[in-house]
Structures are given as C-alpha cells and as structure tokens.
Amino acid sequence: MKFKDYLHFLSYAKSLEELWSAHTEQMANFGFDKLIYGCTRFRTATSLGDPEDFVILTNHSQDYVDGFLRNGLYFHAPMLKWALHHEGAASWRLIGQMMQNETLSAEERRVYEFNARLGVTVGFTVSFTSVSERSKGAISLCASSGQTQDEIDAIWDEHGQDLLLMNNIAHLKILSLPYTAPNRVLTKRQREALEWVGDGKTTQDIALLMGLTSATVEKHLRLAREALSVETTAQAVLKASLHNQMFVMEA
Structure with missing residues (x-):
C-alpha cells in the first residue's frame, strides 16, 4: 500500500487480526519480514509484569516464539533493554558493537547465540513513547534472510521517518483495540457484571x-477476578479496561 493509503487503513482497522496482517505485509515491503510487537501496561521498577498480560503480536516461527518468549529469553535481550530506556529507533548494529567491545552479559550472549541460530541477526527496534510509567511498547523488525545490516541501515536512512510513523500509528491503534490474552477470557456475563461495576452499581443494583440473584452476580x-488473575473487583475492572474488554461494541 502507498504510504497515505496505509495510514488511512490503520485509522479504520477494526481488529488486531486485520491490523497485524496488513502491518506485517507493509513492513515486508521494506525488507522486514519477521516482526514481534510487545506491550505491557503493568510494568514496575523490577518487572515488566505478568507475561500473560502482555499484548504480543508476531509472525516469527513457533520455534522462535517458544525459545524467545515462552522460555523467557526476551527478558535478557539487548535490544529490549535498550527499548526500556529509550524512545525512537535503533539499528541492531548496536549488538555487534557490544560483541566487539565484550560488554554482553552471559544472559545476553545466550540470547545473541539463540538469535544467530534462527537467523534473527539483522534489523531495527522501535521503542514507542510511554503514556505512563507502567506502560511500555516496542516492535522488533527483523530483516529478510540474506540482507546485511549495512543494507538495512541504508533502507532506514531513506525510509526511516515513514517507517517510524507507520509503526507509531500502528502502536496507537493497537492500544485502542480489544485484546484478550490467553487464559484471560471473560464470558459475556462476567464482562457485563464488570461493566456495571465500572458504572458504579452495587451488587444489588447489578x-x-x-x-x-445477588449471589449469582457475586x-x-x-x-472474572479469577480469569483476570487479580485479587479485587476494582483490579479486574482496571485490567479489563486496559485491554479494552469492557463496553466493547459487538461487530
């Protein structure tokens, strides 16, 4: 899609599936064919929050997802650490420089070796502006097989501003769309009860x-609290709201 047409499409996307399918195709047009988008709204000073609550979108292979995400390698990834302390875009050339300077920790070196085995060595990382101290979002753009970092850096020199804008608008749109994390699914009745709580209604009102009956509402x-893995109903309302699971217009 042309740049203007793509921004128009992003603005009107109705679901994460629709948006992500188009975004992966659009980034592939610029030489980035494997992406991982991640966002948390439950970050603390010592943690990114429960991984079950992350918004994760990716088109990487299952082998890569299992190793990098499910086995926790992401937590030690050098570019993720960069993203947590910066905003904007950075070339993966930084990793090569860290290797040369021998500044990678043992955990970071394991991530590097894992990525090298699966061909995830050339690309860019975009870190988005945070809307609160508890939120952080970033996207990893991995280059197509056979490309060098010099070639990708040249592409970024030419199209970087457009790529930044497309990814930033995609991120802002993702934040506005409903997301249901695995093992965090609410039934229609649970969602309705939380919505009434959010409107300030008592159990008797609901x-x-x-x-x-009041017992059934309880x-x-x-x-709903159990599904969202929280202790209080107020926390359930907050978590459901942050993932846009409440007051959702039916398609």
Missing part, C-alpha cells in the same frame, strides 16, 4: 439490572 465477579 442483580436487578441483569435479572439475577459468582460472576469472582470468576
């Missing part, structure tokens, strides 16, 4: 509005 709220 029972009348939903045509249920059950729905308890199951």
Whole structure:
C-alpha cells in the first residue's frame, strides 16, 4: 500500500487480526519480514509484569516464539533493554558493537547465540513513547534472510521517518483495540457484571439490572477476578479496561 493509503487503513482497522496482517505485509515491503510487537501496561521498577498480560503480536516461527518468549529469553535481550530506556529507533548494529567491545552479559550472549541460530541477526527496534510509567511498547523488525545490516541501515536512512510513523500509528491503534490474552477470557456475563461495576452499581443494583440473584452476580465477579488473575473487583475492572474488554461494541 502507498504510504497515505496505509495510514488511512490503520485509522479504520477494526481488529488486531486485520491490523497485524496488513502491518506485517507493509513492513515486508521494506525488507522486514519477521516482526514481534510487545506491550505491557503493568510494568514496575523490577518487572515488566505478568507475561500473560502482555499484548504480543508476531509472525516469527513457533520455534522462535517458544525459545524467545515462552522460555523467557526476551527478558535478557539487548535490544529490549535498550527499548526500556529509550524512545525512537535503533539499528541492531548496536549488538555487534557490544560483541566487539565484550560488554554482553552471559544472559545476553545466550540470547545473541539463540538469535544467530534462527537467523534473527539483522534489523531495527522501535521503542514507542510511554503514556505512563507502567506502560511500555516496542516492535522488533527483523530483516529478510540474506540482507546485511549495512543494507538495512541504508533502507532506514531513506525510509526511516515513514517507517517510524507507520509503526507509531500502528502502536496507537493497537492500544485502542480489544485484546484478550490467553487464559484471560471473560464470558459475556462476567464482562457485563464488570461493566456495571465500572458504572458504579452495587451488587444489588447489578442483580436487578441483569435479572439475577445477588449471589449469582457475586459468582460472576469472582470468576472474572479469577480469569483476570487479580485479587479485587476494582483490579479486574482496571485490567479489563486496559485491554479494552469492557463496553466493547459487538461487530
């Protein structure tokens, strides 16, 4: 898609699936055919939060996803550490410089070796502007097989501003779309009960509005807390809201 047409498409995307399919295709047109997008809104001073609550989108192979994400290698990835302390874009040339200077830790070297085995060695990382101290989003753009970092750097020199804008708008759009993390699925009744809590209704009010007993409402709220892995209903409302799971317009 042409630049203007793509920005228009992003603005009106209705789902993460629709957006991500188009975004991976658009980035491939510039030589980046393997992407990982990640965002957390539960970051603390010592943690990125529960990985189950991350918004993760990727078109990498399952082998790469299993090793990098599910086995926790991401936590020690040099470019992720860069993204946590910076905003904007950075060439993966930084990793080569760290290798030459022998400044990689043992954990970072394991990530480097894992990436090298699976051909994830050339690319760029974009770190997005945070909207709060608890949130952080970034995207890893891995170059197509056979390309060199010099070639990708040249592409970025020519198209970097457009690439930054496309990825930033994609990020902002992702933040506005509903996301249901694995093992965090709410039923329609659980969501409805949380929505009424968000509107300030009491359990007795919700029972009348939903045509249920107070005990059944309490059950729905308890199951919602369990599904979202939180201790209080207020936390459940917050987490569901942050993932745009409440007051969602049905397609």
